Amino acid sequence: MDLKGAKELLHIQAWLVRTDEIVRRGKDAYLADALLQEAGDSLMMKLGEAANRLSRLGVLAPDGVEWALAVANRNFIIHQYDEINRELTWLTLASDLPAWGASLQRLFDEAAAMLPPDA
Template identity: 35%
Template sequence: MDRNYAHLWDMYEACRQIEKFTQGLTWEEYRQNELVQSATERQLEILGEAARRVSVEFQKSHPGIPWSALIGQRNVISHQYEKVSHKRIWLTTQKSLPPLMADLKKLIPNLE
């Protein structure tokens, strides 16, 4: 179980990094900034890999976390990089990550 919490922490930290990288940016600024795009994609890879490492039992007991979507996005970024949609990644950072962070915060003990 401790490993699950370590992976949840990694997921949360990846989200936090993405939030920091993209804070205050518009879509147009993000689109034109290859460094931020690259950093964001790397953190999404970490997020998805950490999600993949969470035990199946834990995943099943927390169906509100989009485990398969996180893992799937990581797989696309890592293995099918030519299919990466920067617009989709941007929308993920703006719409999906804030509620994910809130959900993860509830699952990680002693996280303030």
């Protein structure tokens, strides 16, 4: 992994922390709050873009993570924003992304070791 890949991974790690913050508020709060929904969309779009960059850099996704699915999700949110199903975005935030965090932990650790703490 090069420095660009390491930085992308650390961005992903930070964004997954933010998705956890949304999820901790609960499904009812998420479904009732358009701002939380937009925040979740923004994070999923960023994750999709970072996944695209990592794929182009040749960083292999660990088991349980598919870069292409994140990219497809990003594209859907951007281009079919009028068709977003909030039950599905909640499942992505509450189930899929925490599983990603666990699967990516080894890569997060490697990325952190490559960069100084203030990078």
